[in-house]
Amino acid sequence: xIIVKKVNKAAVLTSVCxxxxxxxxxxxxxxxxxxxxxxxxxxxxxxxxxxxxxPDKKIxxxxxxxxxxxxxxxxxxxxxxxxxxxxxxxxGTLPQVISIKNADMFKGAVRDDQFWEIGPYLDEFENLQxxxxxxxxxxxxxxxxxxLYQGRPLSRSGMIYRKDWAENLGLEAPTTxxxxxxxxxxxxxxxxxxxxxDDTIGLTDRSDxxxxxxxxxxxxxxxxxxxxxxxxxxxxxxxFDEYVDTLNFFRDIHxxxxxxxxxxxxxxxxxxxxxxxxxxxxYIGSMGDVESIYNDASKLNPDLEYxxxxxxxxxxxxxxxxxxxxxxxxxxxxxxSVETEDDLKRILSFYDQLMETDNTNLLxxxxxGEHYNVEDGMxxxxxxxxxxxDREVKPYLSLEIGEADSSGRYxxxxxxxxxxxxxxxxxxxENYLIQDLSIGLHSDAYIQNGERLQEIIxxxxxxxxxxxxxxxxxxxxxxxxxNQGGQDIMxxxxxxxxxxxx
Amino acid sequence: MKNIKKNKLIYLMIAPGIIYFLIYKYFPMYGLIIAFQxxxxxxGISGSEWVGFQHFQRLFQDPDFWMIFKNTIVLFILQLVIAxxxxxxxxxxxxxxRSNLYKRSVxxxxxxxxxxxxxxxxxxxxxxxxxxxxxxNSILRVMGFGQINFLxxxxxxRPMYILQIIWRESGWGTIIFLAAIAGVDPQLxxxxxxxxxxxxxxxxxxxxxxIRSVIIILLILKIGDVLELGFxxxxxxxxxxxxxxxxxxxxxxxxxxxxxGQFSYSTAVGFFKGIVGLILVVxxxxxxxxxxxEGVY
Numbered sequence: 001x002i003i004v005k006k007v008n009k010a011a012v013l014t015s016v017c018x019x020x021x022x023x024x025x026x027x028x029x030x031x032x033x034x035x036x037x038x039x040x041x042x043x044x045x046x047x048x049x050x051x052x053x054x055p056d057k058k059i060x061x062x063x064x065x066x067x068x069x070x071x072x073x074x075x076x077x078x079x080x081x082x083x084x085x086x087x088x089x090x091x092g093t094l095p096q097v098i099s100i101k102n103a104d105m106f107k108g109a110v111r112d113d114q115f116w117e118i119g120p121y122l123d124e125f126e127n128l129q130x131x132x133x134x135x136x137x138x139x140x141x142x143x144x145x146x147x148l149y150q151g152r153p154l155s156r157s158g159m160i161y162r163k164d165w166a167e168n169l170g171l172e173a174p175t176t177x178x179x180x181x182x183x184x185x186x187x188x189x190x191x192x193x194x195x196x197x198d199d200t201i202g203l204t205d206r207s208d209x210x211x212x213x214x215x216x217x218x219x220x221x222x223x224x225x226x227x228x229x230x231x232x233x234x235x236x237x238x239x240f241d242e243y244v245d246t247l248n249f250f251r252d253i254h255x256x257x258x259x260x261x262x263x264x265x266x267x268x269x270x271x272x273x274x275x276x277x278x279x280x281x282x283y284i285g286s287m288g289d290v291e292s293i294y295n296d297a298s299k300l301n302p303d304l305e306y307x308x309x310x311x312x313x314x315x316x317x318x319x320x321x322x323x324x325x326x327x328x329x330x331x332x333x334x335x336x337s338v339e340t341e342d343d344l345k346r347i348l349s350f351y352d353q354l355m356e357t358d359n360t361n362l363l364x365x366x367x368x369g370e371h372y373n374v375e376d377g378m379x380x381x382x383x384x385x386x387x388x389x390d391r392e393v394k395p396y397l398s399l400e401i402g403e404a405d406s407s408g409r410y411x412x413x414x415x416x417x418x419x420x421x422x423x424x425x426x427x428x429x430e431n432y433l434i435q436d437l438s439i440g441l442h443s444d445a446y447i448q449n450g451e452r453l454q455e456i457i458x459x460x461x462x463x464x465x466x467x468x469x470x471x472x473x474x475x476x477x478x479x480x481x482x483n484q485g486g487q488d489i490m491x492x493x494x495x496x497x498x499x500x501x502x
Numbered sequence: 503m504k505n506i507k508k509n510k511l512i513y514l515m516i517a518p519g520i521i522y523f524l525i526y527k528y529f530p531m532y533g534l535i536i537a538f539q540x541x542x543x544x545x546g547i548s549g550s551e552w553v554g555f556q557h558f559q560r561l562f563q564d565p566d567f568w569m570i571f572k573n574t575i576v577l578f579i580l581q582l583v584i585a586x587x588x589x590x591x592x593x594x595x596x597x598x599x600r601s602n603l604y605k606r607s608v609x610x611x612x613x614x615x616x617x618x619x620x621x622x623x624x625x626x627x628x629x630x631x632x633x634x635x636x637x638x639n640s641i642l643r644v645m646g647f648g649q650i651n652f653l654x655x656x657x658x659x660r661p662m663y664i665l666q667i668i669w670r671e672s673g674w675g676t677i678i679f680l681a682a683i684a685g686v687d688p689q690l691x692x693x694x695x696x697x698x699x700x701x702x703x704x705x706x707x708x709x710x711x712x713i714r715s716v717i718i719i720l721l722i723l724k725i726g727d728v729l730e731l732g733f734x735x736x737x738x739x740x741x742x743x744x745x746x747x748x749x750x751x752x753x754x755x756x757x758x759x760x761x762x763g764q765f766s767y768s769t770a771v772g773f774f775k776g777i778v779g780l781i782l783v784v785x786x787x788x789x790x791x792x793x794x795x796e797g798v799y
Contacts, residue, residue: 086543086765089543089544090543090765092544092546108542109542109543109544112542112544112545114544207741260634261632261633261634261651262632262633262634262651262653262654264654264741264742264743265628265632265653265654265741266634274634336544448764451757451758452757452758455745455757458742459742459743459745461742462741462742462743463742463743466654466743468654468743480565484565
């Protein structure tokens with residue numbers, strides 16, 4: 001019997017490892033399980049890789065020297081991080097530090113005491129205490145802190161548009177949704193590039209209702225951010241009239257041909273290409289993208305000019321913009337690999353050191369004089385070493401804890417003016433934030449069904465904009481959502497909300 | 503036992519095969535247990551709670567179940583009826599070509615697409631079919647037909663799906679049938695010619711009957727793939743406007759299950775799919791045997 005059990009275990013492990021992970025993860029097994037508590041043992045980290053290549057170890061070596069800790073970093077590409085995490089979980093090979101974007105997937109595990117609660121220890125660490133309390137509030141699960149966060153600007157959303165086109169047509173940056181409509185119309189119909197041909201469109205969008213144009217525009221109209229409150233009930237955004245107003249706005253733009261027709265299947269690359277090549281004149285999304293877009297576009301057309309803009313009033317005469325919870329991902333510490341309290345303290349103390357200003361600068365900007373120069377108290381990347389920066393520095397950004405405000409690291413300097421303006425407007429956005437009311441609330445129904453249900457709404461949203469569905473159809477989709485389990489989510493969120501707010 | 507001793511080398515030779523199937527095909531079936539559990543990765547199979555048929559109930563009660571079931575079956579039948587015979591027809595046609603050089607170059611050309619990934623094929627179709635400057639729609643507009651929204655419509659999903667499969671797979675499938683045709687006894691053709699049979703008659707009465715068993719075996723194997731319609735392919739074509747005809751079990755498992763870490767539910771759906779596949783294969787095999795064919799086993 002024992003033998004059978006062992007064989008089964010081994011077989012499952014082998015097949016899972018081979019099938020899902022490839023062989024590397026099985027090797028990982030050894031290093032993870034032989035982890036003890038002594039100071040010379042490396043800290044194992046599963047880090048997100050946003051670049052095509054695994055980074056050069058130069059920065060890592062310097063960090064290790066500064067902190068006296070050895071690191072064993074497993075780089076996992078961003079797009080299959082979650083799968084790898086699940087697989088590592090299933091095979092019991094979690095490293096000591098993992099980063100999580102969506103806490104819902106792990107709420108169950110947190111409740112089953114699989115992760116360290118770090119809240120009580122934070123007092124001991126000088127730098128970790130500087131993490132922003134309002135964001136720490138957002139990472140809480142059941143009112144307890146389990147994770148450190150990697151900070152992100154609360155709202156990067158806004159528009160990038162062709163300033164030269166607007167000037168040709170005598171248009172100013174739009175400050176109301178009506179002016180936005182007028183601008184995309186003019187960019188389409190009034191030959192903004194003056195070549196006498198009907199070859200431009202106003203807006204370019206992609207198959208992304210969140211980071212594409214839709215959510216930003218819906219905030220202009222005053223729609224809540226995912227979840228809002230209506231008559232004391234926590235209600236999803238699409239049950240608010242403002243959401244339907246946004247739908248109609250997009251439907252008009254689409255119907256008139258002021259945007260790319262196939263936007264529900266357009267990729268980010270294709271979307272940006274339309275903008276870079278002068279086919280489209282407005283891009284709504286992350287304003288910070290303006291620099292990289294300009295770098296490519298100016299090679300094709302050196303005369304083109306971009307500008308960024310954030311403030312657009314909706315019909316209510318107010319400006320609002322949706323906000324992320326203030327972090328990109330959270331770092332968590334599984335009890336299966338961080339075995340003792342001492343181990344945990346050792347890891348936390350490493351992150352505490354990492355958050356020291358100099359170390360964070362090293363992590364984010366690289367070596368002064370080699371990767372960046374300091375200009376007006378800000379870091380400017382050295383353009384001719386861009387390749388080295390991409391290979392040696394950039395990937396390590398995903399190890400950063402907190403943000404410039406909390407660690408005191410340099411902000412970025414850019415001599416491309418719209419980029420600097422974009423950074424200012426991101427700050428300005430903080431005055432108009434629309435928060436997601438469901439953050440910190442709990443719903444089992446949402447964890448089980450939320451994403452699947454959201455698909456009903458996403459489909460209906462696209463179909464409505466494309467004119468394949470009328471208002472009645474949309475209402476029916478919302479009813480579907482409610483009947484298939486949405487009601488439970490609303491009930492659970494509301495209950496959870498009332499509990500927390502007394 | 504005696505037999506094993508006597509032929510130990512032969513048994514040794516099949517050992518790697520048996521081990522392969524045990525490790526990769528049979529032991530993993532143990533994992534199906536989680537379809538009946540509320541599986542939690544950190545608790546493992548031994549620690550997770552048993553929930554009986556709860557996940558299956560959830561699947562059958564899902565309002566989309568019949569839509570998904572129907573889509574899966576329709577795509578499967580389309581494949582069987584339209585895509586499956588094409589390699590046979592191609593093989594028969596190529597077989598009639600007398601110039602060896604021409605025959606070989608055609609054969610090579612049509613099987614190359616098999617080596618392209620679905621991502622590439624779907625991207626090519628996207629670039630050609632998009633309303634935002636795609637070549638096909640530009641041609642249609644110039645010719646005065648107006649534009650057709652291939653990518654974002656329910657009607658065009660199935661034709662697109664099946665055409666892509668034909669384009670990618672039919673050349674590859676032709677190889678087996680050509681090989682089967684090559685094995686037909688030339689004397690049969692000689693005799694038929696003497697009896698005055700035309701080319702078409704020869705194909706109908708000699709070639710096709712001779713490769714019938716190959717066709718049937720491949721058909722049964724194909725049926726074994728029922729509900730394995732190619733997750734990647736469908737997933738890439740799937741979008742908000744065609745979901746009503748394009749959502750199949752594989753994509754459903756992915757969105758409803760794996761993306762949210764619901765392993766048990768995903769496994770239950772996969773399990774159900776496997777059972778349907780098994781029933782179909784056994785049925786098809788029985789049917790083949792009943793009509794005097796060899797069958798797969």
